[in-house]
Amino acid sequence: MTELRLILVGLGARSVIWRRVIGESPRARIVGLVDTSPARLAAALEAHPGCIGGVTLEEVAAEVDADAVLLITPPGDRHAQIAAACAAGLAILAEKPLADSLADASALVAAAARAKVPLMVGLNFRYLAVTRALADLFRDDLLGAPAFGRLTYERWRDGRLPHLNRYPLTMPQPMLWEQSIHHFDLMRFVYGREPVSIVARTWNPPWSMYAGDANVAALISFEGGIEVTYQGTWAGNHDHLAFDWRTDCAHGVAVQAEMFGGLSYARRDDRSFTPVDVPPTEMWRDDAAAVLTDFLAHLLDDAPLHCSGADHLKSLRMVEACIVSSSQGKKINPAELNNLAGPVSRTFPLSSPTEKRI
Numbered sequence: 001m002t003e004l005r006l007i008l009v010g011l012g013a014r015s016v017i018w019r020r021v022i023g024e025s026p027r028a029r030i031v032g033l034v035d036t037s038p039a040r041l042a043a044a045l046e047a048h049p050g051c052i053g054g055v056t057l058e059e060v061a062a063e064v065d066a067d068a069v070l071l072i073t074p075p076g077d078r079h080a081q082i083a084a085a086c087a088a089g090l091a092i093l094a095e096k097p098l099a100d101s102l103a104d105a106s107a108l109v110a111a112a113a114r115a116k117v118p119l120m121v122g123l124n125f126r127y128l129a130v131t132r133a134l135a136d137l138f139r140d141d142l143l144g145a146p147a148f149g150r151l152t153y154e155r156w157r158d159g160r161l162p163h164l165n166r167y168p169l170t171m172p173q174p175m176l177w178e179q180s181i182h183h184f185d186l187m188r189f190v191y192g193r194e195p196v197s198i199v200a201r202t203w204n205p206p207w208s209m210y211a212g213d214a215n216v217a218a219l220i221s222f223e224g225g226i227e228v229t230y231q232g233t234w235a236g237n238h239d240h241l242a243f244d245w246r247t248d249c250a251h252g253v254a255v256q257a258e259m260f261g262g263l264s265y266a267r268r269d270d271r272s273f274t275p276v277d278v279p280p281t282e283m284w285r286d287d288a289a290a291v292l293t294d295f296l297a298h299l300l301d302d303a304p305l306h307c308s309g310a311d312h313l314k315s316l317r318m319v320e321a322c323i324v325s326s327s328q329g330k331k332i333n334p335a336e337l338n339n340l341a342g343p344v345s346r347t348f349p350l351s352s353p354t355e356k357r358i
Contacts, residue, residue, distance in 0.1 A: 005065060005295055007032035009057050009081055010072035011040040015094065017023045018072055019048070027296050032060040057081050061088040068093065068299065075100045075177070082108045086115035093120045093295050097181050098312055101109070102320040106338055109309035111290050111358040119309035121293050126189050126307065127181050127290035129278045130261050135190045137254045137276070144250025146191050148227040151183055153259075154242040157234045158209070173202055175214050176319045183232065184220075185315035191247075193222040195312065201324035201333045208235035214345075218322050313338075 008015060022028045033053045035041045044052045044288055054060040057069060061084060061293035068091040071081055073099050085092050092112060098121050099105035112119035125131060137143050157179075188194060198220050202213035214235035220228045236242075245256040252267035260283060264273040281287070317334035325332045 001067065001300055002027070004299055005031045005067045006026045007034065007060055007064070007066045007068060008072060009034040009055065009076075010095075011035040011037070012072065013042075015072045016109055017072060017284050018292075020046075020069075021268060021285060021292055024289070025292060025296070028259055028292065030237060031066050032064045034060050038142050058087070059356075061085075061090065066090060068295070070349045071095060072220045076266075078108060078218040079104070079111075079213050082111055087116050088115065089115070091118040091295075091299055093122060093291070095175060096121050096185075096312070097316060098309060101178050102313070102316050102337065103314050105313060106204050109313055113234075114225050117335060118305055119300060120291075120298070120305060121307050121309060121312040122288070122291045123182075123185055123189075123307045123312065123315075124284075124287035124291050127185055127287040128260060129281050129286075130256060131186060131190065131277050132260075133253060133278050134256055135192075137263075138191075138247075138249060143252045143254055143265060143267070145224070146226050146247050146249050149185070149191075149245065149247040150229045150264065151245045152230075152242060153179065153232040154236045155185060155233060156236050169318045173213050173216070173319075174210055175232055176202070176216055176322055179234065180216060180230075180232045180284055180322070181315060183230065183318055184318040185227060185312075187220065187222070188315060188318075191222055191226055193224055193226055193316055195220050195321070195330050195334050197221045197333050198321040198325055200325040202322065202326040204234050205235075206269075207237060210235065213326070216322055217295075218324075218325075220318070232335075 005023060006025060007016065008030055011033060018276040019030065022030055030048055030051055032046065033041060033044045033051050034055065034057050036055050038305065041053050044047055045051060052060055052064040063201065069085045071078060071092065071094040073081065073095070080100060082092065097105070098108055106203050109119060137160070138146055164302055167179065200218035202216045204210060204213045208214050215233040218230045220230060241259065243259040247254045251268070254265045254266060261278055263276040263278060265276065266273045294306045298305045317337045319339050321332040
């Protein structure tokens with residue numbers, strides 16, 4: 001196989017990026033389109049002549065020769081989509097998070113494993129240039145191994161905005177599933193360590209639009225003694241994004257002061273911070289293209305499967321651990337929430353001292 005034939009499920013705003021990225025790839029081609037909206041489906045079919053369209057993956061998969069499916073759908077209730085992909089023997093690339101509960105995500109990963117169908121989750125934040133540069137700072141010859149960190153993400157987000165995943169406003173912890181999952185996954189990925197315990201408190205301020213908790217604070221302990229304090233809000237009381245991730249290491253500190261940039265470092269005796277040049281990127285397009293490249297490499301070149309469903313479950317367990325810890329008032333080991341496991345995997349070359357810690 002030299003070209004991957006894809007069926008796209010979900011033709012909303014995010015699909016515009018994916019259709020562009022696939023169109024620019026010499027190794028992938030869209031052959032099927034699925035959406036429950038007749039207007040969106042008609043517009044996409046007009047833009048992609050020759051494709052087969054339908055309202056369910058099951059019916060489109062029966063009419064077209066395809067190799068894989070891309071799920072660009074909200075995480076709630078993907079069981080029918082995963083089941084149809086498994087029945088048709090289609091490899092799966094799913095937008096993150098895979099599901100809006102750990103139990104559902106575990107069931108979907110297990111279903112794909114039983115069908116022997118590759119399942120990759122599009123954890124695009126792992127592919128950002130700033131993420132790669134941050135991970136590379138933790139070299140023995142520069143900053144050394146991480147010891148402790150602090151990650152703050154504070155803002156007000158209106159859950160009714162059309163471009164956000166459709167989490168119910170009554171969902172108990174919308175912030176954790178929509179945004180904190182990214183941050184928890186990045187912690188695992190950048191530090192190359194797994195969490196061993198989490199103590200968390202979720203809460204909802206009086207001005208929040210949500211019925212459930214929209215904010216979370218957590219103390220997360222990772223293998224090797226790394227301690228990270230985290231605060232994330234959906235319902236802060238100022239409509240401004242505040243992002244700050246500082247990591248103290250053996251020989252100095254690394255600071256990411258912006259969500260997609262603002263990276264700098266300082267060794268212990270430096271008088272000022274040194275900015276880190278991050279290659280210019282087109283937001284959302286370049287990281288999606290990198291995800292697709294890894295997916296294609298696995299299916300066409302027999303490369304390892306990065307960002308697998310099993311790996312994704314480890315990050316989802318961190319979300320679940322926060323929820324359980326807050327409700328029960330005790331420390332939780334995420335690995336004990338269920339027995340499905342997957343390795344942390346980086347998808348870019350790093351110096352050997354950092355790589356040895358994975």
